[in-house]
Amino acid sequence: MAVDGQAIFVLPGDQINPDLIPSHPKKALKLGPGLRHVPPSDLIPTVAGQLVSDPRKNSIWVEYNGGRYVPSVGDLVIGTVQKSAADYFYVSLSDYTSNASLPQLAFEMATKKTRPQLNPGALVYARVTMANRHMDPELECVSSSTGKADGLGPLNGGMLYTISQGMARRLLMRKSVEEGRVVVLEELGAAGLAFETAVGRNGKIWVNSENIKTILAVGRAVQDTDEQHLSVESQKKLVRKLVKELS
Numbered sequence: 460m461a462v463d464g465q466a467i468f469v470l471p472g473d474q475i476n477p478d479l480i481p482s483h484p485k486k487a488l489k490l491g492p493g494l495r496h497v498p499p500s501d502l503i504p505t506v507a508g509q510l511v512s513d514p515r516k517n518s519i520w521v522e523y524n525g526g527r528y529v530p531s532v533g534d535l536v537i538g539t540v541q542k543s544a545a546d547y548f549y550v551s552l553s554d555y556t557s558n559a560s561l562p563q564l565a566f567e568m569a570t571k572k573t574r575p576q577l578n579p580g581a582l583v584y585a586r587v588t589m590a591n592r593h594m595d596p597e598l599e600c601v602s603s604s605t606g607k608a609d610g611l612g613p614l615n616g617g618m619l620y621t622i623s624q625g626m627a628r629r630l631l632m633r634k635s636v637e638e639g640r641v642v643v644l645e646e647l648g649a650a651g652l653a654f655e656t657a658v659g660r661n662g663k664i665w666v667n668s669e670n671i672k673t674i675l676a677v678g679r680a681v682q683d684t685d686e687q688h689l690s691v692e693s694q695k696k697l698v699r700k701l702v703k704e705l706s
């Protein structure tokens with residue numbers, strides 16, 4: 460959500476009022492993109508954008524659309540398999556990052572005999588498990604704690620769309636109450652369109668449906684919302700227009 464329900468814009472080097480920083484009694488503060496910690500307790504923006512916080516997760520970050528994707532541990536990403544080796548798949552997350560490694564056994568129920576066969580060009584929905592400036596990122600398609608896929612794994616069929624990183628973060632903020640929130644997917648579903656999506660923090664959204672026209676309509680709606688910075692009411696108007704075109 461927006462800090463205190465307001466759109467607060469910051470510039471690199473600005474001082475952030477400590478009252479705007481969430482303080483959860485049991486959770487450590489998590490800094491997201493666009494912020495740097497300056498000891499002992501200052502937070503300094505490194506980019507221009509909107510200051511956003513999530514008190515439930517005790518996290519704060521700067522919402523912005525520009526810049527290249529920098530992998531961070533815990534990020535959900537959509538990657539494209541480039542090649543495979545004896546024990547790993549090598550996956551591209553963007554045009555600007557080195558290939559990430561994905562262990563072939565990092566899938567639900569995977570063994571040396573049952574591990575997935577992924578050809579170059581295949582899409583995977585994965586979680587970043589290791590990321591630092593000195594090594595290529597590492598991914599997993601299974602929860603290390605439960606052994607379950609939890610929605611991760613190969614993405615079969617459908618179409619992949621590119622969106623801004625800011626849009627991706629907004630889509631991943633479930634039930635966001637920020638001003639200018641994204642409702643376009645909820646509205647499309649409420650209008651009777653049947654589809655599934657996966658959103659990657661690396662600026663990707665995958666859309667699948669039994670109806671190719673639905674895939675195209677959903678992808679177009681998300682990209683238009685992103686590129687035109689549509690308000691909630693404008694998103695609803697766009698959905699009504701697209702649904703009318705499909706009928």
